[in-house]
Amino acid sequence: MVNSIDFNVSNKILIVLGVVGSILVFGGAFVGFKVVPDGINMKLWETKVLKENTEQWNIFVKTPFxxxxxxxxxxxxxxxxxxxxxxxxxxxxxxxxxxxxxxxxxxxxxxxxxxxxxxxxxxxxxxxxxxxxxxxxxxxxxxSMFYSIMLKIEETQPDAFGLIESELPKIFGENDGxxxxxxxxxxxxxxLKFCENEGANAGFAGSMFCRQVIGKLHESKTLRLENKTVLFxxxxxxxxxxxxxxxxxxxxxxxxxxxxxxxxxxxxxxxxxxxxxxxxxxxxxxxxxxxxxxxxxxxxxxxxxxxxxxxxxxxxxxxxxxxxxxxxxxxxxxxxxxxxxxxxxxxxxxxxxxxxxxxxxxxxxxxxxxxxxxxxxxxxxxxxxxxxxxxxxxxxxxxxxxxxxxxxxxxxxxxxxxxxxxxxxxxxxxxxxxxxxxxxxxxxxxxxxxxxxxxxxxGDQYIEMMKSELFHTMNIINIVKWIVITSGSACLIIAALAIIYKRAP
Known part of the structure; x- marks a missing residue:
C-alpha cells in the first residue's frame, strides 16, 4: 500500500513539473519575445510623437547641439x-x-x-x-558670378559684348575676370563686390548693365544690394x-x-x-x-x-x-x-x-x-x-x-x-x-x-542615456527571459527523464 501511494504522488509531481515547465517555456517565450518587445516598442513610439512640453518636442524645436x-x-x-x-x-x-x-x-x-x-x-x-x-x-x-552673367548676356543680348567687354574692369573691379x-x-x-555705387563710375554701358542686374536681384539667392553695391x-x-x-x-x-x-x-x-x-x-x-x-x-x-x-x-x-x-x-x-x-x-x-x-x-x-x-x-x-x-x-x-x-x-x-x-x-x-x-x-x-x-x-551623453535607459533594461529582460525559459526547459527535461526511468523494466 505504501509503495502504491508513493508511486501515485510521484506521478502527480511529475505532471505538475511538466505543466509548470511548459508554462515557463511557452509563457517565457511569449512574454520575452512578444509582449515585452511590443511594450518597449510602444514606449519608444510614444517618444516619437510630437507633443509640446516633452523632451522630444524640445529637441524638435531646437537641436541641443x-x-x-x-x-x-x-x-x-x-x-x-x-x-x-x-x-x-x-x-x-x-x-x-x-x-x-x-x-x-x-x-x-x-x-x-x-x-x-x-x-x-x-x-x-x-x-x-x-x-x-x-x-x-x-x-x-x-x-562663377562673373561667368554666369556672361552666359546670361550671351543668351539674351549677344551683340552687347562689343560695348560691355571693355567696361568689365570698371564693373567688377578687383573681382573682374x-x-x-x-x-x-x-x-x-x-x-564679392561689383557694380559699386550702382555702376555710376562704370561708363554708360556699364551703368546700364548694373541697373539691369539690380533690377533682377530678386531672382537670385546669391546676389544682394548693400550700400549701393552688389554683393555675391x-x-x-x-x-x-x-x-x-x-x-x-x-x-x-x-x-x-x-x-x-x-x-x-x-x-x-x-x-x-x-x-x-x-x-x-x-x-x-x-x-x-x-x-x-x-x-x-x-x-x-x-x-x-x-x-x-x-x-x-x-x-x-x-x-x-x-x-x-x-x-x-x-x-x-x-x-x-x-x-x-x-x-x-x-x-x-x-x-x-x-x-x-x-x-x-x-x-x-x-x-x-x-x-x-x-x-x-x-x-x-x-x-x-x-x-x-x-x-x-x-x-x-x-x-x-x-x-x-x-x-x-x-x-x-x-x-x-x-x-x-x-x-x-x-x-x-x-x-x-x-x-x-x-x-x-x-x-x-x-x-x-x-x-x-x-x-x-x-553625443556621448546620449550614448550613456541609451545604454542606461534602454539597453540596460533590455539586457535585464533578456537575462530574465532566458532564465525562465531555461528553468522551464529543465523542468520538462527532468519530468521526461523521470517518466522514462519509471517505465524502464
Whole structure:
C-alpha cells in the first residue's frame, strides 16, 4: 500500500513539473519575445510623437547641439593656361569648419496633427576645428558670378559684348575676370563686390548693365544690394534666416507619420521641375524623427530645400558608432542620374553643357538652374558616380565612396540617428562664349566650385542615456527571459527523464 501511494504522488509531481515547465517555456517565450518587445516598442513610439512640453518636442524645436558644417573649395592651379584651352587643374582646399545651429520659430498647429514652422540656421566659424585654415585664407576660384552673367548676356543680348567687354574692369573691379583670388569668408558669406555705387563710375554701358542686374536681384539667392553695391556670396542668404515654411505630421493621429514632411511653403508640390504633380516636385521625406524597429528593407527620403528635391537613402551595411551597432543607409548611386527613370522630370532639355548642345546632362549631375536661377550643376563630391567624361574634363577629381557619399546610420531598436552626413558639390560647365574675345579660347570642362559636408555625430551623453535607459533594461529582460525559459526547459527535461526511468523494466 505504501509503495502504491508513493508511486501515485510521484506521478502527480511529475505532471505538475511538466505543466509548470511548459508554462515557463511557452509563457517565457511569449512574454520575452512578444509582449515585452511590443511594450518597449510602444514606449519608444510614444517618444516619437510630437507633443509640446516633452523632451522630444524640445529637441524638435531646437537641436541641443550644433551640426558640423565643412566646406572644401577647389583652388584653381593653372588659370592662365585654362584661358588658352588647357585642361583645368584644381586642388581641394579645406575643410573650413563651421558650427551650424538649427532651430524652429513661428510654430503653428494648423490641426492637432499638422505642425508648421520656419527652420532657421546660423553658421559660426570654428577656428579650432579648421586647424591650419582660416576664413581669411585666400584661394583662386573659378568666378562663377562673373561667368554666369556672361552666359546670361550671351543668351539674351549677344551683340552687347562689343560695348560691355571693355567696361568689365570698371564693373567688377578687383573681382573682374574668370579666375580671381578671394578670401574664403567673402566667397561664402561676406560677398564679392561689383557694380559699386550702382555702376555710376562704370561708363554708360556699364551703368546700364548694373541697373539691369539690380533690377533682377530678386531672382537670385546669391546676389544682394548693400550700400549701393552688389554683393555675391554663396551662403549669406542661409545665415541667420530661415529656409522656408515646413509642415510636418505630429504623429498623434498615425504614429508612423511622426515628423514626416508633407507641405513646403504650404504646398504639396513645388513648381521647379517638369510636370505639375510629378514625383520630382512632390514634397515628402523624414525630418528629425525616424521610426523604431528599423529594418534593412526600409528606404528613407529627405527633402533638401537647397537643391529643391528629395533624396532617397537605401540600406548599405551594418556599422558601429561609439560601441553602438547601427544600420547604414546611403544615397542611391543614381540620385543625380537620368538613367533612373524617376529622375527624368529633373531634366527640362535646357542644359547647355561644354559641347554647347541643349539637352539632358549625363549621369552624375543635375542642372539646378530651375531651382537657383543660375547655371549651377549639383553632384556628389569629386563627381562620385559621375560620367567619366565629366570626371576627366578636369584634373584633381578623386572620388572616394567612404569620403563623399551621403549616409545615415540608425540604431535599429530605437531609430535614433547615430551619425548622419549630407555631402553635395556645386559645379559649372565651362566653354568659350561666342562674341566674347577674352573667353574665345577657354577650355571645355565641368568646373568644380566647392563641396559641403553637414554631419551629426551622436553625443556621448546620449550614448550613456541609451545604454542606461534602454539597453540596460533590455539586457535585464533578456537575462530574465532566458532564465525562465531555461528553468522551464529543465523542468520538462527532468519530468521526461523521470517518466522514462519509471517505465524502464
Amino acid at each position: 550644433p551640426f558640423t558644417f565643412k566646406v572644401y573649395i577647389y583652388d584653381v592651379k593653372n588659370p592662365e593656361e585654362i584661358l588658352e584651352g588647357e585642361k583645368p587643374l584644381v586642388e581641394e582646399v579645406g575643410p573650413f569648419v563651421y558650427k551650424l545651429f538649427k532651430w524652429k520659430q513661428e510654430i503653428d498647429w494648423s490641426t492637432p496633427d499638422d505642425i508648421s514652422y520656419n527652420l532657421y540656421t546660423r553658421y559660426e566659424f570654428d577656428k579650432d576645428a579648421s586647424g591650419l585654415y582660416s576664413d581669411e585664407t585666400k584661394v583662386t576660384i573659378f568666378n 574668370l579666375f580671381i583670388k578671394v578670401k574664403v569668408k567673402d566667397y561664402l558669406f561676406e560677398g 556670396s554663396n551662403m549669406h542668404y542661409k545665415n541667420n534666416t530661415h529656409s522656408g515654411r515646413f509642415t510636418v505630421k505630429s504623429g498623434q493621429k498615425t504614429r508612423e507619420e511622426a515628423g514626416r514632411l508633407h507641405l513646403y511653403n504650404g504646398k504639396e508640390y513645388i513648381s521647379t521641375w517638369s510636370g505639375d504633380k510629378s514625383i520630382c516636385n512632390k514634397i515628402r521625406g523624414v525630418t528629425t524623427v525616424f521610426p523604431v524597429d528599423v529594418k534593412p528593407d526600409m528606404i528613407f527620403e529627405s527633402f533638401a530645400e537647397d537643391i529643391c528635391r528629395t533624396v532617397a537613402l537605401e540600406y548599405s551595411s551594418e556599422e558601429t558608432v561609439k560601441t553602438l551597432n547601427g544600420l547604414k543607409f546611403v544615397a542611391k548611386n543614381d540620385t543625380f542620374s537620368t538613367s533612373n527613370k524617376e529622375n527624368s522630370c529633373f531634366c527640362q532639355n535646357k542644359t547647355r553643357t561644354f559641347d554647347t548642345k541643349l539637352g539632358c546632362a549625363k549621369d552624375g549631375i543635375t542642372d539646378l538652374s530651375p531651382c537657383t536661377g543660375g547655371p549651377v550643376m549639383v553632384s556628389f563630391p569629386h563627381l562620385l558616380y559621375g560620367n567619366k567624361e565629366y570626371q576627366t574634363s578636369v584634373q584633381g577629381m578623386d572620388p572616394d565612396k567612404s569620403k563623399h557619399e551621403t549616409s545615415l546610420i540608425l540604431e535599429p531598436l530605437s531609430g535614433y540617428p547615430l551619425y548622419a552626413a549630407q555631402r553635395i558639390q556645386f559645379n559649372m560647365f565651362l566653354r568659350p562664349i561666342e562674341g566674347m574675345e577674352s573667353l574665345a579660347n577657354v577650355s571645355r570642362a565641368l568646373m568644380p566650385l566647392f563641396w559641403v559636408e553637414e554631419t551629426l555625430l551622436i
